[in-house]
Amino acid sequence: MSIHRLPALAGLLLAVIPAPAQVPSATDLLAKAQIALAQNREREKHWNWTTVETQTVLNGAGHEQQRLPDVTVESVIRQDGRRCTAVLSWGDGVTPYKLNEDADARCSGQDPVEPPLRIEELLKNPKVTLANRSTIAIHHDKSRVHDAQPEVRCTASVEGTIRLDPATFFPMRVEGKLVDSGCEGNTWAELHYGEESLKGPIARALFKGTTFRMEFALQPDKYGNAANSYWISTIQFWSAPFSHAGGIVCFNRRFALTPVMKSGFVVKEMRTNAQEFGAESLTRFDTVPK
Numbered sequence: 001m002s003i004h005r006l007p008a009l010a011g012l013l014l015a016v017i018p019a020p021a022q023v024p025s026a027t028d029l030l031a032k033a034q035i036a037l038a039q040n041r042e043r044e045k046h047w048n049w050t051t052v053e054t055q056t057v058l059n060g061a062g063h064e065q066q067r068l069p070d071v072t073v074e075s076v077i078r079q080d081g082r083r084c085t086a087v088l089s090w091g092d093g094v095t096p097y098k099l100n101e102d103a104d105a106r107c108s109g110q111d112p113v114e115p116p117l118r119i120e121e122l123l124k125n126p127k128v129t130l131a132n133r134s135t136i137a138i139h140h141d142k143s144r145v146h147d148a149q150p151e152v153r154c155t156a157s158v159e160g161t162i163r164l165d166p167a168t169f170f171p172m173r174v175e176g177k178l179v180d181s182g183c184e185g186n187t188w189a190e191l192h193y194g195e196e197s198l199k200g201p202i203a204r205a206l207f208k209g210t211t212f213r214m215e216f217a218l219q220p221d222k223y224g225n226a227a228n229s230y231w232i233s234t235i236q237f238w239s240a241p242f243s244h245a246g247g248i249v250c251f252n253r254r255f256a257l258t259p260v261m262k263s264g265f266v267v268k269e270m271r272t273n274a275q276e277f278g279a280e281s282l283t284r285f286d287t288v289p290k
Helices: 002-016 026-048 150-155
Strands: 047-059 064-067 071-077 082-089 128-132 136-138 158-162 170-176 211-219 231-248 253-276
Touching: 026 047, 026 128, 026 136, 026 170, 026 231, 047 231, 064 253, 158 231
Parallel strands: none
Antiparallel strands: 047 064, 047 071, 047 253, 071 082, 128 136, 136 158, 158 170, 170 211, 211 231, 231 253
């Protein structure tokens, strides 16, 4: 009897077992992540934040050579609505540049061009694979390392992963390494703390061999409105190699390396706290005289 019933039982089991869920491709996930990132940018207007940044210079053997003063910075809003980063305090007690003036004055002289290594650019990378259901692997693309667009050749130099939040597809953890030279380049900087002006451009610390990790955390809206909750990078770690450097410029302040180092690493850690605008928050407004 059991032999005759087995086919019927097998048919019953087949009927109740659900079909396997279709696994999205890496490009599908990237598209969803781009939408989530754009939606998050719209919520930025409800939030402000402060970041404490530490930088340590290591010699070629990995031993600490010099510790730069910690710096605390805040996100402020210019009169045209754009955000910039202004210094709130230096760990060695130096008075921040134009601390009591408006955002435009405090942010004057900053590099107007964003660095080419940005999450929104990584999400456009066509050379990707699926590491698992919520993690995308970014691959080095030699064919684009010399592209005319700096953000394209920078992205092409990255080997890394992007882990997405399973519920919202927001890129909640991004880490990788620059395995090529596409992110390298020069920028300019004014010095605001009494130093002699720089005589030429300076190199961005995005050399081949740089490693990075960015971790994001969702900041819930304190009034319970999920539409205003905001993802922000709460922790970042960077380790950037350098060679033949005599100094480091950080937020328009130059720190001499003593002695001048033939090779080494700059290790940077950034920790951010977010505050939501509202009745309980302290907000600075730039007033216009009547």
